[in-house]
Amino acid sequence: MITSDALSFPAIEEDIWRFLTAGSKHPKEAFYTGTLGTQSASGIELRMVVLREVNVDEKKTICYSDKRAGKVAEIQKNPLVSWLFWDSEKRIQLRLSGTATVEINNQFTDTHWANTTPSNRRSYMAIPAPGSFLDHPASGLPSELDTREPTLEESERGKMNFAVIVSTIHQIDWLHLGSKGHHRAIFNYENGVLAKFSWIVP
Ligand SMILES: Cc1cc2nc3c(=O)[nH]c(=O)nc-3n(C[C@H](O)[C@H](O)[C@H](O)COP(=O)(O)O)c2cc1C
Numbered sequence: 001m002i003t004s005d006a007l008s009f010p011a012i013e014e015d016i017w018r019f020l021t022a023g024s025k026h027p028k029e030a031f032y033t034g035t036l037g038t039q040s041a042s043g044i045e046l047r048m049v050v051l052r053e054v055n056v057d058e059k060k061t062i063c064y065s066d067k068r069a070g071k072v073a074e075i076q077k078n079p080l081v082s083w084l085f086w087d088s089e090k091r092i093q094l095r096l097s098g099t100a101t102v103e104i105n106n107q108f109t110d111t112h113w114a115n116t117t118p119s120n121r122r123s124y125m126a127i128p129a130p131g132s133f134l135d136h137p138a139s140g141l142p143s144e145l146d147t148r149e150p151t152l153e154e155s156e157r158g159k160m161n162f163a164v165i166v167s168t169i170h171q172i173d174w175l176h177l178g179s180k181g182h183h184r185a186i187f188n189y190e191n192g193v194l195a196k197f198s199w200i201v202p
Helices: 009-025 070-077 107-114 118-124 152-161
Strands: 033-040 043-050 053-055 060-066 080-087 092-104 162-178 181-190 193-200
Touching: 009 053, 009 060, 009 080, 009 092, 009 162, 009 181, 009 193, 033 070, 043 060, 043 070, 060 070, 060 118, 070 092, 070 162, 080 162, 092 107, 107 162, 118 152, 152 162
Parallel strands: none
Antiparallel strands: 033 043, 033 080, 053 060, 060 162, 080 092, 092 162, 162 181, 181 193
16 A cells, blocks of 8 residues: 555655566566567557566666567567556556667577576477467477477577567656555656656546
């Protein structure tokens, strides 16, 4: 619950980044998953992703993808992204917006890859690219991996498709739905530093 004492910009901003960080570490946290929005030629594309890491100092959020996925090409064409989170217990919505880069096959992605499990790595092991049309329902994985996890050695085959999407956040729109009234605030960042904040009408 948000009390009037907690309605201060520093407290709210600290909570935002603390809750996002908790989400990136624990699957049971509300902010473990978020909706990532990108722009495609035909409109806005939204999809759920797992929030893998948060860099509070640099105001960055990180998720993983197959480098062949639609979102990767969309970001490479237009780096503007949005993230949407909702915590139903805290009754807090977060809308983050910023610009993203896609990291592929470099030291940075190697470090992230090293932290993934064979089970996670299945996501990058489809033989046809994600989004390819099929004439029957199938996972796209090599058939033996439909029924078991890859071994550590097999899972290395996913590495060539692994991409890390790094979003640098420029604005956060925080909304709290309170039983005694809603509150909303905007935080703007420039080069990772809080530059402006304001209350706004919810
Ligand atoms: C709960 C949940 C978590 C997901 N996490 C990811 C993820 O971390 N990365 C990812 O690329 N896709 C993830 N997906 C799949 C995406 O939502 C999406 O279907 C897929 O990435 C293809 O999207 P695209 O064609 O827009 O790239 C997740 C889906 C769900 C339902």
